[in-house]
Amino acid sequence: MEAPVVQAGVDVGTRRMSAMLPVYIGTIFLSAFLLFGIQPMFAKMVLPKLGGSPAVWSTAMVFFQAILLAGYAYAHWLVRRFSVRRAALIHIALMIVVVATSLPIGIAAGFERPPQQGEFAWLLLLFAASVGLPFFAVSANGPLLQAWFARTGHAHARDPYFLYAASNIGSFLALLAYPFAVEPALRLATQASAWAWGFGLLLAGITACAGLCVGSAAGTSDTAPLMAEPIPAGRKLHWLFLAFVPSGLLVAVTAHISTDVAAGPLLWVAPLALFLLTFVIVFQRKPLLRHGWMLNVQLLLVLCYMASMVFNLRLGWGSELVLHLSILSVTAMVAHGELARLRPSAAELTSFYLWMSFGGVLGGVFAALLAPLLFNSVAEYPLLVVAGMLCRPGFTSVRPSRRQGAALACLAVVAMTALIVRETTRTDMVRSFFGVHRISEMQAGRFRVLSHGSTIHGAQRLRQDDGTPVSGRPEPLTYYFTGGGIADGIDSVRQARGGTLGAVAAIGVGTGSLACQARTGEDWRFYEIDPAVIGIATDPARFSFFSACAPKPTFVIGDARLTLGDASNGSLDLIVVDAFSSDAIPVHLLTSEALALYMRKLKPDGAVLLHISNRNMELQSVVRATAAGQGLTTWINTPVRTEADLQALKTAPSVAVVTRPGVDPGPVVKGWKQQVGPGTTRPWSDDYADIVGAIWRQLSPK
CATH class of the missing domain: 1.20.1250.20 (MFS general substrate transporter like domains)
Incomplete structure (x- = not known):
């Protein structure tokens, strides 16, 4: 047995x-x-x-x-x-x-x-x-x-x-x-x-x-312990x-x-x-x-x-x-x-x-x-x-x-x-929690630029083509030049509201170029997450946009999704979203929840302007789908870039303006392409953002 x-x-x-x-x-x-x-x-x-x-x-x-x-x-x-x-x-x-x-x-x-x-x-x-x-x-x-x-x-x-x-x-x-x-x-x-x-x-x-x-x-x-060898x-x-x-x-x-x-x-x-x-x-x-x-x-x-x-x-x-x-x-x-x-x-x-x-x-x-x-x-x-x-x-x-x-x-x-x-003693770079900001000069010292990663985030002309120093009010360059999508979008919304804006929230500071888009009597407030950027933009020895155009600016430090929440509901005429880290996009500022926040803070006839230029991702369809999912209307420009503009450091940006249905976006924006329906892209949210799809669309033949 x-x-x-x-x-x-x-x-x-x-x-x-x-x-x-x-x-x-x-x-x-x-x-x-x-x-x-x-x-x-x-x-x-x-x-x-x-x-x-x-x-x-x-x-x-x-x-x-x-x-x-x-x-x-x-x-x-x-x-x-x-x-x-x-x-x-x-x-x-x-x-x-x-x-x-x-x-x-x-x-x-x-x-x-x-x-x-x-x-x-x-x-x-x-x-x-x-x-x-x-x-x-x-x-x-x-x-x-x-x-x-x-x-x-x-x-x-x-x-x-x-x-x-x-x-x-x-x-x-x-x-x-x-x-x-x-x-x-x-x-x-x-x-x-x-x-x-x-x-x-x-x-x-x-x-x-x-x-x-x-x-x-x-x-x-x-x-019984394993036999250990002396190390x-x-x-x-x-x-x-x-x-x-x-x-x-x-x-x-x-x-x-x-x-x-x-x-x-x-x-x-x-x-x-x-x-x-x-x-x-x-x-x-x-x-x-x-x-x-x-x-x-x-x-x-x-x-x-x-x-x-x-x-x-x-x-x-x-x-x-x-x-x-x-x-x-x-x-x-x-x-x-x-x-x-x-x-x-x-x-x-x-x-x-x-x-x-x-x-x-x-x-x-x-x-x-x-x-x-x-x-x-x-x-x-x-x-x-x-x-x-x-x-x-x-x-x-x-x-x-x-x-x-x-x-x-x-x-x-x-x-x-x-x-x-x-x-620690170099002055051409400033490093913070949010990255490395480089200040350098280009084209034989004619321009001073601010770069983050491999992307220029603002520039100021220092000398004319003949080498003489520039004087007077600084001219906004890069994405912010007069005649570009950002300047046109702001001016269009301004015209639709009788020629002046009341309260404006500008998300992202960069070199301070947007300060020169403000007009007398308008209340502009600048939202910036990185104090180091504010230090660079407000230093006249580096860039003079703030000192020349808005010498007493109001800054709100922190992430805009949080700090903008402190603004009174229905108090803003315009929100300009221009927050980029090199060419990386602020995904959480382009989601359904973000757009819902912007609409709560805007007046009934207010508008949000989104800077969506990007070398690596196609974002137009993202904004279109996300805005449509919120029942909003979107206009997107078609940037035209010429060799002369690029030599003068003027880069035509891709811009979207989003409003509630029936709101007049202004005469200039009306000439842009209005987006009808959500399109084929899925709306982005805090729970979902298809980065792979955005990269693939940018790489795909147009």
């Missing part, structure tokens, strides 16, 4: 082992999917609070990296201090607390409006209060489940690092799915609800993994550095890209997805891309980058995007490939991930928090590109003497100090 019992026990054990790998892979995959699905989802919830700034995502990445570090430390503590059974009880209890207190995800109470200063600290507190606990609980699962798997007695338990590739596949797919499937199809409230259901499924998976480990032959003695401090610091460089480069590249297109999930997740894909590749048992290939490609890309910097090459937006993403991907492949090569045994798995995460946090903190304080330009980007070269095995194998090491360290400190002094 004994044989059948033994056979039954063997069958159970065999079935348990056969189920082990799929359950662990599935749970780790789901955990990573949720971990990286929450990041773009919640960052999008926060965007309207801070003007759609790319810095929101940079700060978000620093926060998530810090909580990931805390989660890894928590997993390390559970593995080192408790048996699988007790660690599972603690972790499952934590996840139950999350279900009871923190789901579904939403913005915590008390964070309705950001401060005028200290945006980083406010954002970090907002993220901590809103998603800190759920993200912490999910972040621990990767190393924790891999450590449990190492104790199961499975055939692959001795080297569980292949599960890290499964984890990063889940992360990669979550980031890929968000802009192309989740964001276009689901409202934010639905996304948060779906995430909560996924968290419940993850809780069941964690319970199953713990049960399989405890019930396995190896799991019966799971109180020298130098090796741990090497892990930290190899994680530091690509993490900092990720933040720098993401900020650069999202500054020139749009602060939104698509432009955020593309670099992060590529970053995670490098982990998938290098931690495979047989990587698809050889490490030696990446070392050679890195040299080629760095040479291309140096050439573009030295010779100031204009590669075009698409080519620059490919170059920067390639630099990030290949540098990450080199650094992460070295991490994979230097990984320890399973006994030190959680310690390895802890040091990796610590390096990632330091890289993010440097690029997102310290660099804006230390540098007026984006100096961290080339620094990190150079640091990427130091991740190569040829550099790390060099062992200088103690004296040589001290000399190199002193040289590095002196060089960095000199760079910081130079950066």
Whole structure:
């Protein structure tokens, strides 16, 4: 009678082992999917609070990296201090607390409006209060489940690092799915609800993994610690550095890209997805891309980058995007490939991930928090590109003497100090939470321009063509010149109201060119989220539009969606929306909710003028559909650009004027094309904005 019992026990054990790998892979995959699905989802919830700034995502990445570090430390503590059974009880209890207190995800109470200063600290507190606990609980699962798997007695338990590739596949797919499937199809409230259901499924998976480990032959003695190998401090610091460089480069590249297109999930997740894909590749048992290939490609890309910097090459937006993403991907492949090569045994798995995460946090903190304080330009980007070269095995194998090491360290400190002094004292650039603003001169000093990213946001003529200085009232240039769509739209609305406007809200300051559109007796109020821009525009030594045209301007600092809410309903004749960050669009100022706000603040016969020029996205159909969805009427101009105007820094803008039905937009706007019906584009809202579609329409042949 004994044989059948033994056979039954063997069958159970065999079935348990056969189920082990799929359950662990599935749970780790789901955990990573949720971990990286929450990041773009919640960052999008926060965007309207801070003007759609790319810095929101940079700060978000620093926060998530810090909580990931805390989660890894928590997993390390559970593995080192408790048996699988007790660690599972603690972790499952934590996840139950999350279900009871923190789901579904939403913005915590008390964070309705950001401060005028200290945006980083406010954002970090907002993220901590809103998603800190759920993200912490999910972040621990990767190393924790891999450590449990190492104790199961499975055939692959001795080297569980292949599960890290499964984890990063889940992360990669979550980031890929968000802009192309989740964001276009689901409202934010639905996304948060779906995430909560996924968290419940993850809780069941964690319970199953713990049960399989405890019930396995190896799991019966799971109180015995794994045999740890001694890890020298130098090796741990090497892990930290190899994680530091690509993490900092990720933040720098993401900020650069999202500054020139749009602060939104698509432009955020593309670099992060590529970053995670490098982990998938290098931690495979047989990587698809050889490490030696990446070392050679890195040299080629760095040479291309140096050439573009030295010779100031204009590669075009698409080519620059490919170059920067390639630099990030290949540098990450080199650094992460070295991490994979230097990984320890399973006994030190959680310690390895802890040091990796610590390096990632330091890289993010440097690029997102310290660099804006230390540098007026984006100096961290080339620094990190150079640091990427130091991740190569040829550099790390060099062992200088103690004296040589001290000399190199002193040289590095002196060089960095000199760079910081130079950066903080330069006057041609001003850096703030919202980006880098460059003041420069063009055409042999005839024009002074203000640029953000690769886009000019205003210009003033300093000298005539014959070289003589310009005197008198400054002439608005770029998009604001007389005869351009913005000036014509304002003047048309003014004429429709008897030749003068009462109260006007101008959203976006730039160089202050709009100040010269104001007329005597009109009450113009300027809304600006970045105090640094106000400082530039009101400095007569830089630009004199305000000092000459509106010497006593009224400024309202903060995001216009929030600060405009303080204006009295029905008090404004005109709202001019001209808030851009480089060529990135303020998505939250073009949504249905934004238009509804504008209409509440306008008088019954008031109008809103939207500046919608953009190199990368087609926005006319967006405004048309969104306005039609609100029952409003839209007129859009057809800009005509001549070579003579462009040489004089006059760029005809694309402009839309939106009014209530039946309202007279004025004689000039009547000549523009009135939009009939919503068209084929779906209206944008705070829950939905199809950035991919807008880019595709711009690229498509007209």
